[in-house]
Amino acid sequence: MSKVSLHISKNSTNAIETFYKTAVKKIKTDSSATLLDSFCGHFINQDTERLTSVLEGHLHKKNYIKKHVKSAFSTAVEMIQNIRLHGSRIEQKTPGCYITFSEGSSLSIQTANLISNAEVPVLIQRISDLKSLQNTQLKQRYIDRLAKGSISLKGGAGLGLLTILSKCNGKISTKFVNISNEYSIFSMTTTLPLEHA
Amino acid sequence: MRKLIVEPTSNTPEITLDPTQGYFSITGRSFPENSRKFYTPILDWFDAFDPMHSKNYRFNFNLNYINSSSIISLFELLKKLSKIKKNTGCSFDVEWMHESDDETIRKIGEDFTKLTDMPLTLKVVHTQ
Numbered sequence: 033m034s035k036v037s038l039h040i041s042k043n044s045t046n047a048i049e050t051f052y053k054t055a056v057k058k059i060k061t062d063s064s065a066t067l068l069d070s071f072c073g074h075f076i077n078q079d080t081e082r083l084t085s086v087l088e089g090h091l092h093k094k095n096y097i098k099k100h101v102k103s104a105f106s107t108a109v110e111m112i113q114n115i116r117l118h119g120s121r122i123e124q125k126t127p128g129c130y131i132t133f134s135e136g137s138s139l140s141i142q143t144a145n146l147i148s149n150a151e152v153p154v155l156i157q158r159i160s161d162l163k164s165l166q167n168t169q170l171k172q173r174y175i176d177r178l179a180k181g182s183i184s185l186k187g188g189a190g191l192g193l194l195t196i197l198s199k200c201n202g203k204i205s206t207k208f209v210n211i212s213n214e215y216s217i218f219s220m221t222t223t224l225p226l227e228h229a
Numbered sequence: 230m231r232k233l234i235v236e237p238t239s240n241t242p243e244i245t246l247d248p249t250q251g252y253f254s255i256t257g258r259s260f261p262e263n264s265r266k267f268y269t270p271i272l273d274w275f276d277a278f279d280p281m282h283s284k285n286y287r288f289n290f291n292l293n294y295i296n297s298s299s300i301i302s303l304f305e306l307l308k309k310l311s312k313i314k315k316n317t318g319c320s321f322d323v324e325w326m327h328e329s330d331d332e333t334i335r336k337i338g339e340d341f342t343k344l345t346d347m348p349l350t351l352k353v354v355h356t357q
C-alpha cells in the first residue's frame with residue numbers, strides 16, 4: 033500500500049465519519065427528534081440484514097401500522113443495498129453511514145456513502161429527473177425498467193431508486209459534499225409516515 | 230430431474246422444486262444483496278427441466294418481502310415458465326399469495342400478470 037492511497041483512504045473515511053457525527057449530533061440536539069439507530073463504518077453484506085432487523089424489531093415493538101413498518105423496512109433495505117452496490121470502494125471496503133430517527137408521526141432514514149466526483153452530475157440529473165415525475169409517471173418508469181429486466185453483475189437492477197422514491201412518496205432529500213479531487217459524499221434522507229396501529 | 234430444495238435464510242426464501250409431485254414453491258423473504266447470484270441456480274434448474282406433455286404443474290409464490298433486484302429475477306423466472314409452457318404443452322397454475330393489507334406484494338403480482346403471458350392467481354393469505 034502506497035502512502036498516497038493510505039492518505040486517500042484515511043481522508044475519505046474521516047470525512048464520512050465527520051459527516052456522520054455532525055448528523056447524529058444535530059438529531060440529538062433536536063428536541064422533537066428521537067434517534068433510533070445509527071452506524072458508521074465499512075459496510076459488509078450482512079449489514080443490510082442486521083440494520084433492517086433492528087429497525088423492524090423497534091417499529092414492531094412500538095406497535096406501528098404494519099403497512100408503515102413494511103414500507104420502512106423496504107426503504108431501508110434498498111438504501112443500504114445502494115451503499116453496497118454503488119458506493120465507491122476504497123481498498124476493497126465500502127465506507128458509509130446509516131441513521132434512523134423518528135419525529136412526530138414520521139420516520140427518517142439517512143444514508144451516506146462515497147461516490148466518485150465524475151458520477152456526481154449524472155446522479156444529480158437522475159434524481160432530479162425522477163423527482164419531477166408524477167406518481168403515475170414514476171410507476172410507468174418502474175414498469176419500463178422491469179420489462180427490460182436486467183441485473184448487473186453486482187446484483188443491481190436499476191429499480192432501487194424508483195422503489196425508494198415511490199415508498200417515501202417523493203419525500204427525499206439528497207446532498208453532495210465534495211471532499212477531495214476524487215470523491216464526494218452522497219447523502220440521501222427519506223421521510224416516511226409512521227403511525228400507531 | 231432431481232428435486233431441488235433451498236433452505237431459507239433470514240434474507241432468502243425457501244425454495245422447493247419437486248417435478249415428481251408437480252409442485253414448486255418460493256416462500257418467505259427475498260432480499261439477497263445479489264439476487265442474480267441467488268436465483269441463477271433456480272433459473273438453470275428450469276433450463277434443464279423436461280416437463281411431461283399436458284401435465285399441470287402448480288407454482289406457489291408466498292413472499293412477504295421482495296427487494297427490487299429479486300423482482301427482476303422473479304420476473305425472469307415467470308418468463309421462463311411461460312416459454313416452457315409454450316414449447317412443451319405443459320401448464321402451470323401460478324398462485325401469487327399476499328396478505329390482505331399488503332398492497333406492495335399484490336401490486337407486484339399484478340405487474341407480473343400485465344407483463345408476462347403467464348396469468349397469476351392472486352390469493353389472500355390470512356395471517357394472525
